[in-house]
Amino acid sequence: MGLWDKVTSQFIEVIEWLDDTPDTLVYRFPVYNQEIKMGAKLTVRESQTAVFVNEGQVADVFTPGLYTLSTQNMPIMTTLCSWKYGFNSPFKAEVYFVSMRQxxxxxxxxxxxxxxxxxxxxxxxxxxxxxxxxxxxxxxxxxxxxxxxxxxxxxxxxxxxxxxxxxxxxxxxxxxxxxxxxxxxxxxxxxxxxxxxxxxxxxxxxxxxxxxxxxxxxxxxxxxxQALDKRASMGIIGDMRKYTQFQAANALEDAARNPGGDAGTGAGLGAGFAMGQMIAQSLGQSQQTASPAGATVTCSRCGTAAPQSSKFCPGCGNPLSPTAVACIKCGAQIAQGAKFCNECGAPQTAKVQCPNCKTELPTGAKFCHECGTRLE
CATH class of the missing domain: 3.30.479.30 (Band 7 domain)
Structure with missing residues (x-):
């Protein structure tokens, strides 16, 4: 501090703070040697609070308004009386402005x-x-x-x-x-x-x-x-087997649009094989669902056992003929489950009665077991 600063420090202070920063919480008002004089004026603005520290202790907290401060520092007299301290007053006082805004x-x-x-x-x-x-x-x-x-x-x-x-x-x-x-x-x-x-x-x-x-x-x-995104995608797709079949069908269509080139041919063959496997699996699943467990028919060509409802052998593709039974009237071989005979036209589910005594007889009987009448 120069001589002029020493002289000006003897005037009574006007203490205030205009905050021009966005992040200052507390600002200490600068006073020469922290020697605030008796009668100094303190102005506290809205969104501020002033903490007055006098002789090392918090003396008061001032809310917005104008105040007159009371200290031990008398202008000029205190400085002159402090010659034994090097003209440095022992009575220190500071004002801390605290920003109260958010x-x-x-x-x-x-x-x-x-x-x-x-x-x-x-x-x-x-x-x-x-x-x-x-x-x-x-x-x-x-x-x-x-x-x-x-x-x-x-x-x-x-x-x-x-x-x-x-x-x-x-x-x-x-x-x-x-x-x-x-x-x-x-x-x-x-x-x-x-x-x-x-x-x-x-x-x-x-x-x-x-x-x-x-x-x-x-x-x-x-x-x-990423795992959650994949899980959500699978949930949107729904039936994965049907989606795979749809993708394979699209691949076949794309290959058909580009028949030239080895790459197109390879892609078409690969998609065709994949599609064939899926169709075979679908047929096998539907056949297994429709056929009762254990009911099979043997292929006459390769001997492979297939579900009874199968129309073709899964091993060689040979058509499978249904099981044959005898007609209840003429004895001709007809398909199992047929309702009428291919030879005589007799119904296969009609009841047989004796023409003489009207007794109901089992299907295929040749004589009445009650009266012995011959059945034509």
């Missing part, structure tokens, strides 16, 4: 994934991020516990600690909630409110108020998201 759009996020046990997927890792807002709620406590004698205290000097507290509280809430990963998006607001309530006391112990806490996103690792 500091918004502050970021928080998980530096490392959060390990959780999901009821559907089992152990999973989650990442989350969002924003929060805070303001000073207790200026005296904040200056005493956090700021100290710092001449300018900004948000980034405490944001690191606040972020870690937020992530710790959020992790605890998320683990206790036991919400399934696929249901988290529907509970962002609820998680935000629970975290704000849980962390309110931690912020209050620093003289701060957590006015807003927002969960913006909770995400799974990329590999898990």
């Amino acid at each position: 500091f918004t759009d502050l970021k928080w996020g998980t530096a490392n994934p959060i390990m959780l046990r999901d009821p559907e997927f089992g152990p999973i890792r989650l990442r989350a991020y969002g924003i929060y807002s805070m303001r000073v709620s207790d200026p005296r406590l904040f200056v005493q516990q956090i700021v100290g004698t710092n001449s300018r205290f900004q948000v980034d000097e405490i944001s690191g600690q606040l972020k870690r507290q937020l992530v710790s509280g959020f992790t605890d809430i998320l683990g206790e909630s036991k919400i399934a990963a696929l249901d988290l998006a529907a509970n962002y607001d609820e998680l935000s409110q629970m975290c704000r309530s849980k962390l309110a006391n931690d912020f209050a112990s620093l003289g701060l108020d957590l006015t807003k806490f927002v969960v913006e996103n909770i995400s799974l690792p990329p590999e898990v998201e």
Whole structure:
């Protein structure tokens, strides 16, 4: 300090602060040797609070308004009387302006994934991020516990600690909630409110108020998201066998449109073989569904056993003839299950009666067992 500064420091101060920064929490008004004079004028504006420290202790906290300060420093006289201290007054006084506005759009996020046990997927890792807002709620406590004698205290000097507290509280809430990963998006607001309530006391112990806490996103690792995308795609497709048949049919159509070239021929043959296998499997499944268990017929050419309802042999493709039975009237060989004889036209399900005594007789009987009448 020069001589002129020493001279001007003897005038009574007008103390005020116009904040031109977006992130200053506390500002100490600069006074030569911290010697605020008796009768100094203090102006505190809206969104500000002034903490007056006199002789090393917090003397008062001033809300918006105009005030006159009372100290032991009398202009000129105190300096002259302090010759034994090198003309340096022992009566120190400072004014700390505290910004009471909200500091918004502050970021928080998980530096490392959060390990959780999901009821559907089992152990999973989650990442989350969002924003929060805070303001000073207790200026005296904040200056005493956090700021100290710092001449300018900004948000980034405490944001690191606040972020870690937020992530710790959020992790605890998320683990206790036991919400399934696929249901988290529907509970962002609820998680935000629970975290704000849980962390309110931690912020209050620093003289701060957590006015807003927002969960913006909770995400799974990329590999898990890809697996979920595949699972969702399969759910949209539905019947995978029918989808595969549809794809093979499209491949056959594409090959037919490009008959030239070995590549087109190979693609067509491959798709044809695949289509044939799927058709054979489909026929086999439908035949197995329609035929009763154990009912088979033997192929006369290769001896392969096939379901009784099969029309062709699955081994050689030979047509399978149905089992033959005798007509109940003329004895001619007819297909099993036929309702009429191919030779005599006799119905195969009609009841047989004796023409003499009218007794019902079993199918194929040649004589009446009651009267002995010969049946034609």
